[in-house]
Amino acid sequence: MIDSDITILGAGPVGATLSLLLASRMPDPTRLRLCRVARPPRPADQVATATGVRSLALNHGSRTLLESLGAWPAQGARIHTIHVSQRGRLGRTLIRHTDFDVPELGTVHAYDQLAAMLDQALAASGVQVLEGPPAAITGEIQGGLRLAQGDALWTSRLVVRAEGGADAAPAIEREYDQHAILTTVQASAPLDGWAWERFTRDGPLALLPLRQAGSQTTHSLVWCCRPAQARALMATSTAGFAEALNTAFGARLGRLGVTGPRLVQPLRLRWRRETLGPRRIAIGNAAQTLHPVAGQGLNLGLRDAAQLAHELGPWLARPEADPMPVLRRYADRRRADRLISGAVTDLLPRVFSTGLSPVEHACGLALLALDTLPGLRSPLTRQLLLGLRS
Template identity: 50%
Template sequence: MSEPDFDIAILGGGPTGCALALMLARATHRPDRIALFQSDQAASYGYVPEKDPRVLAINHGSRVLLESLKGFPNVAAGIRTIHVSQRGRLGNTLIKHTDFDVPQLGCVVRYGQLHTALRQAVETSGVRIFAGAVAEITGQDSLCVRIDQDQNRVSAAMAVQADGRPGKLADRTYSQMALVTQAKSGLPRSGWAFERFTREGPLAVLPHPEASDQQSIVWCCSPVRAAELQALSADQFSGALTHMFGERLGTLTINGPVTAFPLTLNLNHQLVDGRIVAIGNAAQTLHPVAGQGLNLGLRDAATLAQTLKPWLVNPTRSPIGDLERFQQRRKSDRQVTVRLTDLMSRAFTTGLPQIEHAAGLTLLAMDMFPALRAPLARHLLQGLRA
């Protein structure tokens, strides 16, 4: 068989695809044999990552990784304390950075600014970028990537699906939407993030990366309620938000558009199909409660880069054994994180007083006994590392 054009083709230049490209570039002396396909500038695609309204809570482990890759944005708001509570019931807990001896538990960044920082780092890494290319894998034996549905193809020894799409029907469609916006707070508290569980779904009020008196809001609620809230005026929306969150930060006044994201859970048990492997949201999508999706995707990318390092020395041999090892190494962390966030998203919305009360007592017990709080907090901070 003739030598393929590339050793590795990465389909999707979102945060996990870019982070993987950077780690692989460091693991090989031939970064030019890695290709990254980014559809985001394709006019036909209609999605501009720089304008994505999401803000992302990045945990301490992910921040350290992104900084080491020089892909961390200049603008970020630190989280030093996380306040977790349940609306209308007893029980709350505080997780503090001092509990773990770290300067911050994590931070909040804009998706667009993270994307730009990673993208700029890839541009100087030696990786070959196909910008504006909507790529698709054709053929398994001689793996080809078809670009923009035309005859333009390149071949690769293996491919990574990092396009953010799980490629199968959802395991669970949450009857929740996430409404994302920003609000000015009357009594700002620097470095505090709040996760408030309500009967409708979790409400996260996070520091805003660009202004200390602003909060980033992720409000999960039923699709019907989301449509009602979106139809409100800014003043009415602010009133409903302050009522739902309570007075901890004074009055919350929204001052940005409200964007709705449908929420689904997907967990691909089979990450590997021959010489094709999935990472990030292409491998799993999860509820945004506790901000775990990207953190998990970055751990996928880091483990894949580490597993492929020996193969990159001699990419003429088959990568299939290494890919299967990767799948095995990622199993526990993916399962635990997906199940934990699924449980957290639903435990407080059952409408069953016994379960909601038990969930509240769990928060209370975690607040009283650090030994109960530590494993959960540590997982959310760093995940399970293989």
């Protein structure tokens, strides 16, 4: 007797979304277990800190998916224009929602707002959410796998690994020699619905509109820079940080003032060639952890979840059948999208930060070309906005 049909390791946004998708297709959602790592209680001021600073830009496809699950936060800042430029060089490109016939290019949510909506939907879904220390696969049995989370032991026919970048499986790795500094800023001359991606020699700098509870629209900053520069920027005063930011970003939004605390995160690529193993599959950041340029990671992970739920549909009615052909088909169908998103987000921050003048000129020209030749721009932007769906 196998205890559960599917166990999902990791209740981040990808694992939670997959749980909701599967629960709506399963004859008995209690046959699905979702393992969440219990968060240590945080003092109230630290909770507020984390809530305000971490943001996610979600594209139109992600919105449609999350809305269908009742997990789309009502409060979000819409992006209708993205301004892409290169510091110190000519050339910029504007991407507008009208170019793609979509109501918006993306919507920005605080990470915790999205997590709260997913938790709320999960509570009503019938899924068994297990909370404790990190869960792990501990062995194989006939027709399933053994699992453990603290003292809890059980068996499952299939395991989905959605534990984010924590997974130690062999992967292609690249250290970007960049850290991301995250905070919130207020502009003296804000432009409603605009997002900014500015490439510098040290890494890209993104400003996204963000709507926080009880306050006017601010901006979420993701500033990627060299580790030594990041350490200096983390150590400097708020005024010193604001000064450096205004110099790096320029005056397009007037004067930028820093409103939130600063968090720092090292950046690297982890890309698993093989997401498949015996009765297990990796999705989301567990399959690929990307550079945050162009806000692709979660959008890609949500497409993983949607495709996997789709492929597993018929198997859920007959879970005693071998799941491997289904998992193989899933892995094949996701290969191109994973590859393109991984390659684009790997290339962009490296090509703009070579420090070589001819390359920088070429990048400037490329941005101009993107702006003036819609035929060039569409395939790239379409991939970034919608990804590949099979």
